[in-house]
Amino acid sequence: MRNVMKLLREPLLHFLVIGAVLFGVYQWATGDETAPDEIVVSAGQIASLQAIFSQTWQRRPTAKETEALVDEYIRDDVFYREGIAMGLDRDDAIVRRRIRQKMEFVADLAADVQPTDAELRAFVADHPDRFSGKPSVSFTQVYFPSGAQAANEVEVERLRLALDAGTTDASTAGSPLLAGSDFRDLTKSEVAQTFGADFAAWIDRATPGTWQGPVISGYGTHLVRVSERVEARELPFEQVRDAARREWLHARKVAANDALYKKLRSRYVIKVEKMPGASTETIVGVAE
Template structure:
């Protein structure tokens, strides 16, 4: 009878609870003045607002009561977990706390208005970061090397026919490539035609058929209609982008300053440091 009693799950839970309470009593020196949990009006309003955002309606009286009780339960268990030191040596908790510390620093930057001059100076100092690729509009006639014994000769024949007024749609070989590209960036053209194709177009004269220009597919006759060289985007054009980049840069600096400031409060000792002959390395 006694053994069967000890095997009851409820008895196990009671013993575990008593053990945890005993550990807490032995290993924590608690200040009773810190045990008060205050659920302020602002906290209640926040709980109600979170509920309303999720369910698209305000909570009922009973639901609000349950929200408050759940918050109290969470706070009690959180404090007891901290008293037991359950946050220590837990990689997930350590990383979450680190993230929260870094979020605090980042929030400081988000609240700062850098001003127009600061952003313009940042734009000027990082001009290369705001370069825009060359853009161009052109027509092309494609020639498949495998379809011709002498593809270069086929290109020259087509060029002569174009000069005589033969429509370009009647020349060249069929392909999935477009016959006309409008205001395309050099970056996209490199992806479509293969590396180096867009760079070759930058050297071609405008307003006449030129080529052959080689791509990953074969040969092309190309008629450049319009072209805009690679350039630095003006500040007004990329202001929002500059602001984001400035904030990112400032956040990184704030995080480093925050860490260095906290770091000075610690003396770090690294035992068995790789590459050192000493048993330990003290770092200040």
């Protein structure tokens, strides 16, 4: 009995039982001919409670555990019905939001169809910007700190010419930078995260193959040589299939939710009361 009581205190069990209760009450409210003051726990509902228990705990419930599940089901049902009768669900933002989520979940279930490769290929073709390789840049920088140790413009220009002529090794020039000196295949946003938006905008215009600068970042002053620039490119379908599938499913669910909302909204005449300063009230929906 102690184990049964411990089990009944599990929040997960309460959540599962409440879900079963809501399903049962929905059936009761949408066509069950049971009297309003009568609660019938059918064999099917008991089997559902047992199945949920088995999925959660990886074993079948004992007779006492099944009796406890049914008691909890009835308790929830009683409080739920009495709460509805008292109007406790009205004007409750949390209840309204939860019911909306349940309605949207119904639409999600209807949209939960796995796409074929042909559908995914068509989706990728319709949204090439989402699934193409982003432009990237590779570069080397030589760093000069700001402040008392800052190099003057003449020294920086002299070093730039030496680097461009190949008479000075970039790895020994300037000062060490914790972020590093060589950067490979960085997107513009990644450059901006490290060096700032102004530096990223500058390097986006820099000509590859020569040492250029000086350019300022949040760290200080830099000389920069862009070694490679890769433009946006189409990626192999196999590389983007998983991402395309996730976005396809998301788009389908959004469309299903919008379609459900539009259909349900058409049943209502919706009036928005006149706001201060407005001349008339607005009718924003008419039931068909």
